[in-house]
Amino acid sequence: MQDKDFDSLLKRKFEHQDLQEYQEGKWAALTDKLDAFDHKRNARSKLVYALVLATLLLGNLAWLFSWLGNSSNRTSKPLEAVVKRDTLFQTIHVVRYDTLYRTIILESKFTGPDQPVNFSNTRPISTKSNSSAFPPAITDSLQISEIERETTSRQEIKDAGINPTMAASSTEAPILAAQSGNYKDKANVLSPLKSIKPESLPLNLGISNPLIPAANLISKDILQEQNPPQSEEPVEKKPSFHWQPMWVNGAQALFFPGRLEGYVLNTGLQLERNLSNRIALGGSLRFGLASAESSDISRLPSLDNTAPVQPGPSYTFDHWDVDFMPLVQYQLYGHLRIASLGKTRLMAGAGTQWISTLPYQIDYNYIHLDRFDEEDVEFEKNTETRWQGLNLLLQAERPLGKKVALGTRLNGIVPHRPLQTVLDQSLGLDFWLKFRL
Amino acid sequence: MAQQEEILRIIERCQKGDRHAQFTLYSSFYGWCLAICRRYSRSEETAEECVQDGFFKVFTKIHQYKTTAPFKPWLKTIMIRTCIDHQRAHFKEPIQVELEPVHDESGIPEALVNIEVEHLLFGLRQLSPIYQMTLTLYAIEGYEYQEIANMLDVSIGSVKSNLFKARGKLKALLTNLKEKETHAG
Numbered sequence: 001m002q003d004k005d006f007d008s009l010l011k012r013k014f015e016h017q018d019l020q021e022y023q024e025g026k027w028a029a030l031t032d033k034l035d036a037f038d039h040k041r042n043a044r045s046k047l048v049y050a051l052v053l054a055t056l057l058l059g060n061l062a063w064l065f066s067w068l069g070n071s072s073n074r075t076s077k078p079l080e081a082v083v084k085r086d087t088l089f090q091t092i093h094v095v096r097y098d099t100l101y102r103t104i105i106l107e108s109k110f111t112g113p114d115q116p117v118n119f120s121n122t123r124p125i126s127t128k129s130n131s132s133a134f135p136p137a138i139t140d141s142l143q144i145s146e147i148e149r150e151t152t153s154r155q156e157i158k159d160a161g162i163n164p165t166m167a168a169s170s171t172e173a174p175i176l177a178a179q180s181g182n183y184k185d186k187a188n189v190l191s192p193l194k195s196i197k198p199e200s201l202p203l204n205l206g207i208s209n210p211l212i213p214a215a216n217l218i219s220k221d222i223l224q225e226q227n228p229p230q231s232e233e234p235v236e237k238k239p240s241f242h243w244q245p246m247w248v249n250g251a252q253a254l255f256f257p258g259r260l261e262g263y264v265l266n267t268g269l270q271l272e273r274n275l276s277n278r279i280a281l282g283g284s285l286r287f288g289l290a291s292a293e294s295s296d297i298s299r300l301p302s303l304d305n306t307a308p309v310q311p312g313p314s315y316t317f318d319h320w321d322v323d324f325m326p327l328v329q330y331q332l333y334g335h336l337r338i339a340s341l342g343k344t345r346l347m348a349g350a351g352t353q354w355i356s357t358l359p360y361q362i363d364y365n366y367i368h369l370d371r372f373d374e375e376d377v378e379f380e381k382n383t384e385t386r387w388q389g390l391n392l393l394l395q396a397e398r399p400l401g402k403k404v405a406l407g408t409r410l411n412g413i414v415p416h417r418p419l420q421t422v423l424d425q426s427l428g429l430d431f432w433l434k435f436r437l
Numbered sequence: 438m439a440q441q442e443e444i445l446r447i448i449e450r451c452q453k454g455d456r457h458a459q460f461t462l463y464s465s466f467y468g469w470c471l472a473i474c475r476r477y478s479r480s481e482e483t484a485e486e487c488v489q490d491g492f493f494k495v496f497t498k499i500h501q502y503k504t505t506a507p508f509k510p511w512l513k514t515i516m517i518r519t520c521i522d523h524q525r526a527h528f529k530e531p532i533q534v535e536l537e538p539v540h541d542e543s544g545i546p547e548a549l550v551n552i553e554v555e556h557l558l559f560g561l562r563q564l565s566p567i568y569q570m571t572l573t574l575y576a577i578e579g580y581e582y583q584e585i586a587n588m589l590d591v592s593i594g595s596v597k598s599n600l601f602k603a604r605g606k607l608k609a610l611l612t613n614l615k616e617k618e619t620h621a622g
Contacts, residue, residue, distance in 0.1 A: 003604055007576035009549065010557065014476060014577050017554040019468030027463055030489055031456065034496055038454070 056338055063278065245435050246270040248284060250411065252428030258296025260319060262422060264288045266329060270432060278337040280347075286329040290357075292422045293321035311375045315366035318374070322422075326358040333391055344398045351391040353413060355423055387423050389413040397434070405434040444508050451499050459496055467492075469509075470516050476573045477520035479562055484520075491519040517578070521588060524566045549611055560610040567591075568603035575600055 248270045254262030268286025275281060297317050310317075333351025340346070364377040395409035411428040450458030470488045478484035494515050502511055561569050570589060574580045575596075586593045 006549075006604060006608065010572075010576045011579075013552070013554050013557055014472070017472055020471050022464045022467035026467075026485070026489060027460060030463065030492055033489075033493055034456075034459070037493075037497060 060336065060338065067276065067278075243271045243273050246272060246282075246284075246407075246432045247435075248286065248430055248432035250286070250288075250409075250428050250430035252288075252411065252413075252426040254290070254292060254422050255425045255427070256292070256294060256296070256422045258294040258319075259292075260295060261291060261293040261321070263292075264290040264327065264426065264428070266327070268329070270331075272434070279334065281332075281334045283333070284329070284331045286331070288327040288329055290325040290327055290422070291323060292325070293319060294422070295319045311366055311377060314369050315375060316369055318365045318367045320362055320364045322360060322362050325360040328356045328358065330354045330356075331391060333393060335393055335395065344396055347393070347395045347397070349393040349395070351393065353389050353391050355387045355389075357387070357423075389423070395430075403435060407432050407434060441507070445504050448499060448502060448504065448508065451496065452502075462495075463492055466512060470512065473513060473516045474520050475558060476561065476577060477517065477524065477570060479524070479566065479569075483523060487516065487520045487523055490523075491516040494519060513578075517574070518588070521570060524570060549608075549615065552611060552615065556611065556614060560607050560614065563610050564603055564606055568599055568606065571596055571599040572603040572607065576604075 246269070247267075249267045250265070252264040252266070254264065256262060266286040266288030268284055270282055270284035270286075272280050272282035295318065297320065331351055331353045333349055335347040335349025337345050337347050359380070362379045364379060366375045366377065367373070368375065390413070392412040392414070393409055395407055397405050397407035399405045407430075409430040409432075411426075411430055413423070413426045413428075444462075447458045447461050451462060467488065470491060471484060474484040474487040474491070475481070478487055491512075495512060498515075502508070561573065564572070567589065571585060574585045574588065575582075580588070582593045582596050585596045589596070591599075
């Protein structure tokens with residue numbers, strides 16, 4: 001038997017087999033499985049939404065707290081900086097050097113050759129027993145007043161019975177010279193030395209090696225002061241506190257009962273001002289044209305619900321329509337930056353909106369019950385009406401250059417109180433060009 | 438054409454989660470799907486399980502169906518893949534019935550020409566799962582070697598080899614079965 005023949009035999013046999021009917025129980029089992037799946041999928045999507053919302057909330061709270069913390073730090077930082085600079089007081093190093101110098105001189109009288117000098121046992125000695133001329137060695141925690149007390153003049157050294165010529169050796173000369181200047185100058189006078197030669201020490205009385213390497217005498221503080229380190233904290237870019245004008249264009253879909261048609265097109269100017277890098281306030285003034293048509297007579301496009309005059313008893317209401325309802329829209333809003341996607345900034349916010357409807361014309365369409373012909377009744381609305389609602393905003397903005405940005409916004413409006421107007425609920429999309437002055 | 442439009446309308450409702458539309462689709466195609474799954478399954482119970490699982494996939498992934506394409510091939514592919522997934526674990530099982538394969542080049546014996554579908558099904562299920570799948574995919578569904586290799590995750594060489602062996606063994610099985618029937622009759 002050829003393979004092809006056998007294959008075609010199989011195919012032919014299976015193509016013409018009888019089909020079985022479904023069983024009710026099987027469908028019920030499948031329905032249960034599908035219900036469970038839908039339930040699980042809904043629960044999962046709810047969890048995802050909850051997680052996203054929680055992340056947004058926590059992120060914004062964290063940012064808020066850090067912002068509040070930074071703003072309180074900003075006021076205390078300048079003072080702290082002054083204090084730090086004062087505490088740094090470079091004369092500490094001068095005093096150390098000076099103390100060493102004087103200690104060496106003094107100890108050379110008490111300790112023998114090749115004996116280590118014990119700084120803890122040093123005692124200021126002078127022929128006149130002038131303790132103020134040779135105060136004890138000072139520590140890092142020396143206070144400013146103490147440092148000042150430690151500075152001695154050439155005259156004081158002389159008074160202490162030391163030969164000023166010897167005292168003013170190559171190592172001490174800068175110190176003495178510095179004493180007439182301020183403390184910062186003193187620090188600058190001290191230049192790092194690789195070592196102190198024994199013969200350069202005053203009254204070389206057999207001390208073979210300098211007790212403290214000269215390199216140790218140069219504190220890091222001095223070097224850091226000469227090249228102050230860069231702050232590790234990121235420098236927050238200052239927001240622009242200027243009002244930024246924007247040319248805004250929008251389209252809104254209107255939602256009302258029996259809606260056959262309903263939209264608003266508007267254009268206008270908007271001003272926005274940053275309060276911080278994340279928060280901004282703004283306001284807009286726009287002129288719009290609304291177009292609406294509905295088969296529901298209960299919600300008229302006006303606020304006063306004026307019932308139209310029916311042409312006669314044989315007529316029944318069919319629909320009303322407004323071709324062009326001029327509007328002036330005023331809006332105040334605030335928004336918070338919630339995320340950044342590259343250069344694009346995503347913002348969420350809320351605001352309030354007032355809409356003034358200018359005089360317009362409504363056409364009420366009636367149909368004769370017998371003849372089925374149409375009769376239009378025109379109604380002029382000559383007074384201005386004002387309406388107010390809550391704005392919910394979700395917007396994205398992307399800079400196009402240094403001075404221009406392009407943005408789009410989802411703009412939902414919910415009325416403050418239920419009103420019989422076509423403007424009660426709307427969802428719109430705005431586009432704008434922002435100019436930075 | 439009208440039937441396809443009707444199916445599309447039902448599918449659109451299914452995509453919106455309409456249970457009635459899902460039931461219409463299920464009841465319309467249940468028998469057809471079961472016939473497909475029986476060829477790939479080792480038993481009737483497994484075939485019914487595959488149909489249920491296949492329809493579950495259809496209803497949960499129906500939004501992926503493009504209405505420009507015909508529906509039946511899409512449904513058939515889902516059913517076949519569901520059956521393959523069910524059988525994949527058994528692909529390396531040893532052959533249950535050891536018979537000398539028949540590879541004659543003569544015409545179809547009279548005994549096999551009039552063989553019933555149930556006997557063919559019985560014969561197919563006696564083959565190893567991989568032979569059963571390969572032969573059904575190639576001979577009945579008309580898939581190419583490469584497509585079968587991709588579906589079963591084997592090489593083209595294995596497909597050809599399995600197909601050759603499967604044909605030979607099925608012929609032997611069916612001939613043997615017919616002979617037994619004749620002797621019994």
